[in-house]
Amino acid sequence: MAEFSLDLNEEQRDLRDWVHGFAAEVVRPAAAEWDEREDTPWPVIQEAAKVGLYGFEFLATCWADPTGLSLPIASEELFWGDAGIGLSIFGTSLAVAAIYGAGTPDQMVEWVPQCFGDIDSPTVAAFCTSEPEAGSDVGAMRTRAVYDEATDEWVLTGQKAYATNGGIAGVHVVTASVDPTLGSRGQAAFVVPPGTPGLTATRKLRKLGLRASHTADVFLDGVRVPGRCLLGGRDALLERLDRARSGQRATGQAAMRTFELSRPTVGAQALGVARAAYEYALDYAKDRVQFGRPIIENQAVAFALADMRTEIDAARLLVWRASWMGRNNRPFTAGEGSMSKLKAGEVAVSVTEKAVQLLGGAGFLRDHPVERWYRDAKIYTIFEGTSEIQRLVISRAISGMQIR
Ligand SMILES: Cc1cc2nc3c(=O)[nH]c(=O)nc-3n(C[C@H](O)[C@H](O)[C@H](O)COP(=O)(O)OP(=O)(O)OC[C@H]3O[C@@H](n4cnc5c(N)ncnc54)[C@H](O)[C@@H]3O)c2cc1C
Known part of the structure; x- marks a missing residue:
């Protein structure tokens, strides 16, 4: 276990100064323009990818810090520059964290790089869980996922609300109910690969703040994704559902x-x-x-x-x-x-x-x-x-x- 210390080590200080420099020199000067335009700041995302601030390697380096302080340090500095642009750069990490948290090693290898795209033409990813009738009450989720045994595909149908990067993302990670009788314990997360038919989105929602960050409602109309898109895999899901049905406590x-x-x-x-x-x-x-x-x-x-x-x-x-x-x-x-x-x-x-x-x-x-x-x-x-x-x-x- 890492000692908790308020004295940042050399790596943490370097990280803080590097992200602060990017925020001061690139993000802050662009902030008013993208707020006014209410548009996604692609040139800034590209610049972040180029310098290594946008990509899995950066996130992985932060996550590897045994003190856990690297990600909050980097986040504070980037959002000091601007929160709308900051979320355009770090919003993808929500989807990545879901894949990382629930996916198998094979799923991480397949999907995480696709969340970020290439350095020259970066893409963003979206994590879609909120719904019009299920915001704070996550258990009320209505989006359904039904397994089609004949084709080994999951069929997703429903509506997601307020998704950061919804519709402009390549990869969408979508939560859905596989067994509505179990509330939040009957839910699972699915990767919807780029370009999958049936996933559509509203135009960008107009907001009080964070105007540079794209927010949209997402519709899933019989969206078919391969069985391998269920994060964690089907065996783990069936085991989890069995535990919930037999009234056992959820593990952790x-x-x-x-x-x-x-x-x-x-x-x-x-x-x-x-x-x-x-x-x-x-x-x-x-x-x-x-x-x-x-x-x-x-x-x-x-x-x-x-x-x-x-x-x-x-x-x-x-x-x-x-x-x-x-x-x-x-x-x-x-x-x-x-x-x-x-x-x-x-x-x-x-x-x-x-x-x-x-x-x-x-x-x-x-x-x-x-x-x-x-x-x-x-x-x-x-x-x-x-x-x-x-x-x-x-x-x-x-x-x-x-x-x-
Ligand atoms: C800019 C933006 C970006 C977002 N990005 C994403 C995203 O990427 N992915 C995603 O899935 N979601 C996203 N969201 C959705 C966000 O997480 C929800 O808006 C939030 O969880 C609240 O849900 P709600 O809006 O339905 O409010 P409601 O749940 O309807 O709440 C309304 C009010 O009732 C209160 N309330 C509700 N239940 C209780 C209770 N039991 N006790 C006391 N008070 C209660 C709430 O605190 C709130 O004040 C985003 C939202 C915005 C605005």
């Missing part, structure tokens, strides 16, 4: 654990947005003169900045703790993964709101990036489990009771 509540493990990384993205807004507001408060002195010389302003910094640092400690625990197989007995995402998401919302306030009228204008950060921050109390769902996970963990 696999789906829950996957979510808990990915939440600290999403919290780290929120931290990047919060830190960007805090740094900008700090500089502004030192420069802006009213009543003959910089506004930071008023305690009300300085204390607001002190609170912003304190909250960001507190949230980072929770994110790093959960990342370290997840990587070192420490059980989240108090919902520590959810705590990290809950705190970081709410800090991002409050810090960006304070930053707008500290800039006064300038904070409300598109001439300054804080209005964009304020719009982007809000997603972090909504996706990957809303703040209420995080509180539900934590309260169930600390009480051992079925809180509703």
Whole structure:
């Protein structure tokens, strides 16, 4: 087990500085343009692929860090540059994590490279689980997967909502119910290979924030995928269904654990947005003169900045703790993964709101990036489990009771 230390090692410091450099030089200068265009920033994704920030090798290097801190460090820096572009670059990792978490070694070898495409012409991937009637209530999923024994194919039918990269992705990873009587325990994940007939999507949904990131509803109309596209394989699925039908406990509540493990990384993205807004507001408060002195010389302003910094640092400690625990197989007995995402998401919302306030009228204008950060921050109390769902996970963990 790796020691938990707040002293970053040399590799982590190099990673942080390298991603920060990319965020400062490539991402941030492009952020306003792609936010306005509400379009996928393909040139930036290409640049990220070229320098090695977009691709499985990069993710694998981060995952290999025994402290678990590399991915949150990289995420914070990239999303400090811009959250919409950041999600365009890191959104693929949701699908990759699903393949990595549920797939067999053969499936990883076959599908993971296809999620990213080539360095010269990168592709993106989508992870589609939310549905119009099943957001927080994952067990209410209606998309069905039916096995066709004659052709050894799975037939997927249903609708997915709000999929990041939905429709523009090559690989779509789709969750579906194979046995609706079992709720979330009757669900499985499938790879839908690029170009599969029957998968269509709406045009890009128009959003409050993260406008550079593509979000769309995805329709599955009798989509046929080969048997090998069922992640984990059919034998493992049948065994899991048998266990659920005979009332046995799910081993380690696999789906829950996957979510808990990915939440600290999403919290780290929120931290990047919060830190960007805090740094900008700090500089502004030192420069802006009213009543003959910089506004930071008023305690009300300085204390607001002190609170912003304190909250960001507190949230980072929770994110790093959960990342370290997840990587070192420490059980989240108090919902520590959810705590990290809950705190970081709410800090991002409050810090960006304070930053707008500290800039006064300038904070409300598109001439300054804080209005964009304020719009982007809000997603972090909504996706990957809303703040209420995080509180539900934590309260169930600390009480051992079925809180509703
Ligand atoms: C920009 C964006 C990108 C997204 N990307 C993806 C993606 O790539 N893949 C994907 O599958 N999904 C994605 N989502 C979907 C996202 O995960 C869901 O929107 C989220 O889980 C909430 O579900 P919902 O919108 O249906 O809200 P609902 O579940 O309808 O919730 C509405 C409100 O009710 C509250 N609520 C619900 N149940 C309870 C309860 N038991 N106790 C207390 N309060 C409760 C919620 O907290 C919320 O405030 C994305 C969403 C957005 C906006």
